[in-house]
Amino acid sequence: MKSRSCWLIFTLIGLSLTSCGQQKSSQEIAETVKNSIVLISYQNESGHGTGFIVPGPTGVCTVLTARHVVEGRSLNLQTNDQKLHKTNSIQASPNLDLAVVTFQSAGEKCPYPSLTLGDSDSVKVEDKISIRGFPDRGGDKLVQFRAGGDVAALDVMPEGYGISYEAPNVYGGFSGGPVLDTSGKVVAVHGQTDTQLVAILDSQQASLSSQQQTVLKQAAARVAGGVQINTYKWGIPIKTYQANQSWENQPLAKADYTKLQQLLAAGQWKEADRETGNKMLEVAGRQKEGWLDVKNVENFSCPDLRAMDRLWVKYSDGRFGFSVQKQIYQSLGGTEKYDDKVWFAYAEVIGWKQKGEKGEWLDYSQLTFNTNAPSAHLPWHLEVLFGVVGVNLAVDLGGLRVVGLFFSRAETCKL
Incomplete structure (x- = not known):
């Protein structure tokens, strides 16, 4: 009888532990996360992204999202109770597609619940996931939406990407939203699609590992x-x-790049x-002079250089941008x-100079826009670097020294 009682006790304990780790229904997950999801829209342009509340400092509410959702933009933040919040700060990672946005809390503790962060290391291929966010369907009325899917692969890629999934119902607007496991815990921050990742990384293939190049080729084939x-x-x-939060105290971009984003998006x-x-x-404080000197180039703001470069790379599908120029310049021995x-070989390759020793x-x-x-x-960027419209004058001025310095700064800034 005693052994049977023990067996019954252990059985009940086992059932209790099993129930703690049981999958939650879609409705249960929706109820758990609804007050933690944040709509991120823009003050001077259409479109939006998603973010979600995570633990952070007292006195503010901390929103985790994707860097490309917020970088270079003036934001509006709206919580599930339809309240609008003024942005307190924006911190963007220099090398991960992640950003943290804060807004003021009424008290020391944020009134909106933080989502529970899960163990992304335990995620396996074919695991079920869901993504929460605000889909962009062309209308003004936005609601939280769930998109389900299966984990397809676990690969280490640039920008921090490490998990891919088949989620056919994911639309624009989901970027920055939480990727949740079946217990409702966050295992990833939703970022880019195959198409976007291929465009971003195509110009960086030489710097990718052989495994990353293989993954990129597979993505390109799907596209x-x-x-x-x-x-x-x-x-x-x-x-x-969680392992790379030191960037949250790094300098921010000094300028607003909303207009640049709009111009590039419009072609x-x-x-x-x-x-x-x-x-x-503007960033260097040289509007009056109209050009940058050596000191300006050597100390140019990395967050701003990255912000401009990412926009150029994104909207040109990887054809244009400082990082693309840097790669070609260095490949020629620069x-x-x-x-x-x-310098002459570089200018010929990118079409700034006619080919040949006497090429003009x-x-x-005459540039192709x-x-x-x-x-x-x-x-x-010659006019800004040299302070003249033509390159030949720059030689006389000794301005060509800044060419190498500019690309050296781009390297330092991890473009």
């Missing part, structure tokens, strides 16, 4: 198939966020190029020290 519903979506494992390449030059001068041969340099009116231009053709 080339033309059926977007079958392409994967990607998230940053929550353990990656207004010439106007975007001019706006980029204006922003470079270093911090100026070299005539490298193009002036601004569309995506038929050679890779790395834009942005054209």
Whole structure:
């Protein structure tokens, strides 16, 4: 009788433990997370993203989201109770597609519950996941939406991406939302699709490991198939966020890049190029002079350089941007020290100079302001770097020294 009682006790304990780890229904998860999801919209443009409340400092509510959702934009934050909140701070990671936004809390403790962070290391292929967020369906009335899916692969990729999943019902607007396991715990931050990741990383292939190049080729093959519903979506494992929170105290971008984003999104390449030059001068405090000196280049704000570069890379599908230019310059042997041969070869490859020893340099009116231009053709930053519209004058001024310094700074800033 005693042994039977013991057996019964252990059975009940086992049932209790099992029930604690049981899967939650979609409705249960929705009820658990609904007050923690935050709609992130923009003050000067259409579109939106998603974020969610996580533990943070007292006196503020801390929202975790994707960097590409918030970088260079003026934000509106709306919680599930329809209250609008003014942004207190924005901290963006320099090398992960993650950002933290805070807004003021009425008291020391944030009134909105933090989501429970799970163990992303325990996620396995074919595990069920769901994504919470606000889908962009072209209307003004937005509601939280659940998109289910299966984990497809676990791969270490740039920007912190490490988990891909098949989630055919994920629309624009979900970026920055929580990826949840079947118990309702956050295992990743939703970020990009195959299509977006291929565009971003295509110009960086030389710096990828062989395994990463293989994963990228697989993603490109899925995109080339033309059926977007079958392409994967990607998230940053929550353990990656937990292990890399030191960036939350790093400097922010000094300028607002909303206008640049709008121009690039509209394909207004010439106007975007001019706006980029204006922003470079604004960041360095050199609007009056109209050009950057050696000191300005050596100390140029990394968050701002990255913000401009990411926008160019994103909207050109990887054709344009400082990082694309840097890769070509370095592939030709370019270093911090100026070299005539490298500079001339570089200018020929990206279409700033006609080929040959006697090939003429193009002036601004001769540049190609569309995506038929050679890779790395834009942005054209010579005027800002040299303070002149032509390159030949820059040689006389000794301005070419800043060429190598600029790409050295891009390397330091991890472009």
